[in-house]
Amino acid sequence: MKDIRLSVLPHEYVSDELRRHVINRRDSGTFLLIGEDALPYAFAFARALLCESPVEGDACGSCPTCKKTRKILHADLVWIVPSGKVESIKKEKETGPEGMALLMEKWASAFRKNPFLRYEDWAAELKIKNLHLPVANLRYAIEQIHYRQYETLRKAIIIWGADLMGTGGNIMLKTLEEPPKDKFIILVARNKSNILPTIRSRSIIVTFPPLSEEQLITFLSSQMDISPEEAVTVSEWGRGSISLTLSLIKENSRIAKGRAIELWNIINQKGPEWQLWINASTEKVDSIATVKEIVKWILTTVDPQFSHLGPKHLRVLSQPQPLKEIIALVEDALYSLNRNVNPKLTLHYLLNRLHEVYKKYVDN
């Protein structure tokens, strides 16, 4: 996503609600966005609040402020993000302004890559196991809220991890209750249950109903560079959440890439090991449906996304002739399966023939 604004995000109901808050021109406010997909909304909402000439409650996208906020980091759009436990931060450098600047740089790069970032992704980025929002970060948030804005008329503070504060969050109560004029606090959480009731009661709460499969498919294919075919396949997995679906796609592609390496390395093998592997693989197969899945999957490994398989693999797959033969073999196998030919035999035959094609072109 290039330009994250309320009008391009898929939860229309939530976007409309947030846009109404921008239109009403409140003096200040504390909001609490709860849901798997809440993070980019907090950002889009902050941009709309700071925009110099909002359009129907959304950021205009073209004023000088919008151009700056688009780059994620802006002096009047403050991010407070979770990190490790304070005890684990040994060096003074990491807690001081220099450490904060480094953290923000890392944050901006991660958020730019995936605005639907989950706690797990951020923890992996920081190379830590458990995320916390330590009291030190909250103190910094309070300081920022009371400090004047630099460039714009208003200031927005996004606090990601309202469900990671623990009782430390109590130090924020007074500030959340009544933020200073022109200051907006946007708390973001994944789960309602881990947020202090005292914080909930001081916030305007916005929740995210799950998206329909159709909404998920439209958004993933139009905004997130995912092909419509893949969007259709993955839309069932993510329980109506973009961030969950994206993380499953990433996981799935990691596993698929690993399996593809295994498959083609073996197809490329010579000698008796090849037959042993083929027997072991087909041993476990018992239904036509399973074999169909495997055969369809073999076809997907021909895709350029598997370029990590190495030059040998690419040499075969970049030539029209072997590619044609591989596709024909896969199609034949599917044809047989549709006519109830024994699935074990079909797979055995297909793998053997692929091995031959590979051998023919790699050896030449």
Ligand SMILES: [Zn+2]
């Ligand atoms: Zn603007």
